[in-house]
Amino acid sequence: MTRTEKLLRELVALPSVNPAFLPARSPRAGEQRVADFLAATAARAGLDVEFQKVAPGRSNLLARLSPSGKVRQRILLAPHMDTVNAADNQFTPSKRNGRLFGRGACDTKGSVATMMTALCELAEAGHRPAETEIVFVGLVDEEHKQAGSRALAASGLKADLAIVGEPTRLEVVTAHKGTLWLELETRGKSAHGSWPELGRNAIHAMARIVDLLQTAYSARLRRRRHWLLGCGTVSVGAICGGSQANIVPDRCSILIDRRTLPGETEAGVRRELVGLLRRKHLKVACVKRNFPPCYPLETDPKLPLVARFLRSVGQRQPVGVRYFCDASVLAHGGIPSMVFGPGDIAQAHTADEWISVAALERGRMLLRGFLESFS
Ligand SMILES: [Zn+2]
Incomplete structure (x- = not known):
C-alpha cells in the first residue's frame, strides 16, 4: 500500500x-x-x-x-x-x-x-x-x-x-461559478374560496414567475457565455404558499439558486430579475438568502x-x-x-x-x- x-x-x-x-x-x-x-x-x-x-x-x-x-x-x-x-x-x-x-x-x-x-x-x-x-x-x-x-x-x-x-x-x-440564493415573494389578497374573484391569488402570480424563470430568464442567461464556464443558470429549489383549499392565498414564496458568472454581481442579478418581472407586470419582493457571499x-x-x-x-x-x-x-x-x-x-x-x-x-x-x- x-x-x-x-x-x-x-x-x-x-x-x-x-x-x-x-x-x-x-x-x-x-x-x-x-x-x-x-x-x-x-x-x-x-x-x-x-x-x-x-x-x-x-x-x-x-x-x-x-x-x-x-x-x-x-x-x-x-x-x-x-x-x-x-x-x-x-x-x-x-x-x-x-x-x-x-x-x-x-x-x-x-x-x-x-x-x-x-x-x-x-x-x-x-x-x-x-x-x-x-x-x-x-x-x-x-x-x-x-x-x-x-x-x-x-x-x-x-x-x-x-x-x-x-x-x-x-x-x-x-x-x-458563484452561488446566489434568492427568495422571491408574491403578495396577494385573501378571500373566500367560493369568491376567488374578490381576492388576488399569490400562488397564481408565483406560477407565472416560475414559468418566466424557466423560459424567458433562462433563455437570457443562455445568451451570455464565459469561455471556461459556459452560461449562468437558475433553478427553483423550493416553493411555499397557501394554507388550505378554501382560502385564496395572499402569500407565496420561492427559493431560487442562481449560479453566477465572473462579472455578475448580486445587485446586478437582482436588478435584472426584478426588471424582467416588472415588464411582465409581475410584482415581487426579492430577499437575499445566502450569507456570507459566494462569488x-x-x-x-x-x-x-x-x-x-x-x-x-x-x-x-x-x-x-x-x-x-x-x-x-x-x-x-x-x-x-x-x-x-x-x-x-x-x-x-x-x-x-x-x-x-x-x-x-x-x-x-x-x-x-x-x-x-x-x-
Ligand atoms: Zn469539497
Whole structure:
C-alpha cells in the first residue's frame, strides 16, 4: 500500500462531518480529530505546525516547509478537512477494483492525503525550496459557510498562489461559478374560496414567475457565455404558499439558486430579475438568502505561478467547474487561487463515494514535481 493511500484510509476512519449537518455534540462532528492527526504527521516529517482557531473546537491547520533562504514567495496547498454526513459503513475505508471507498475519499480527504504526502516527502528528502515557503493549510467548514477559508483570508496571510484541493480529475481549474440564493415573494389578497374573484391569488402570480424563470430568464442567461464556464443558470429549489383549499392565498414564496458568472454581481442579478418581472407586470419582493457571499472565481491563467503549474502538470489550457469552493474566498482575500485534486465531483457526497488509488498517486507525483522545482 502506498503512503498516500495509507494516509487516506486513516483520514476516512476519522469522522470530520461538518457540525452544521449533525445534531449538537454528535461524536462525528468537527474537524479537530483530523487536524490533530495531520499535525502529528506533519511534525514527524519536520514541518512547522500551527493552528489557527476559527470557532470553538475548530481550527485550520497550517504546516510549513520554510525555505533555506529568505521567504520571497509563498504557495498554499489548501484542501478542506470537513465532509458531509454519511452512513456508518462509510467511515470504514474499503478497497475494490483499485477504488478506495469511504466518506471524504473524493471530497476531499483524497486531496488532503495527496498534498500532505507530497509536502512531507519533500521535507524528508531535504528538498528545502530556496526562497519559497510552502504551506499546507487544512481548512474547516468548506461544506457549509467556508468559515476556515474566510478566517484565513481575513488573517492577512500573504501568498502568491493557493492550490485549493477539490476533486478536479487532476485538471487545473482557474474559474468556477458563484452561488446566489434568492427568495422571491408574491403578495396577494385573501378571500373566500367560493369568491376567488374578490381576492388576488399569490400562488397564481408565483406560477407565472416560475414559468418566466424557466423560459424567458433562462433563455437570457443562455445568451451570455464565459469561455471556461459556459452560461449562468437558475433553478427553483423550493416553493411555499397557501394554507388550505378554501382560502385564496395572499402569500407565496420561492427559493431560487442562481449560479453566477465572473462579472455578475448580486445587485446586478437582482436588478435584472426584478426588471424582467416588472415588464411582465409581475410584482415581487426579492430577499437575499445566502450569507456570507459566494462569488465566482476567475484567476488569470497567465499569472507566472499559474502558468508554471499548468506547464508542470502538462496541461495547455485551464478548465472551469460549476461548483463553488474555498478558492474564490481566498481569491477575494487577495491570494491568486486555483483548484486541483484527484477524484471526480460526480462521486462527491454520494452514498458510495470513492476515489481511484492510481489518481491519488498521480496527484502526489504531479504536486511533488511542481514543488520540487522551487528547490
Ligand atoms: Zn469539497
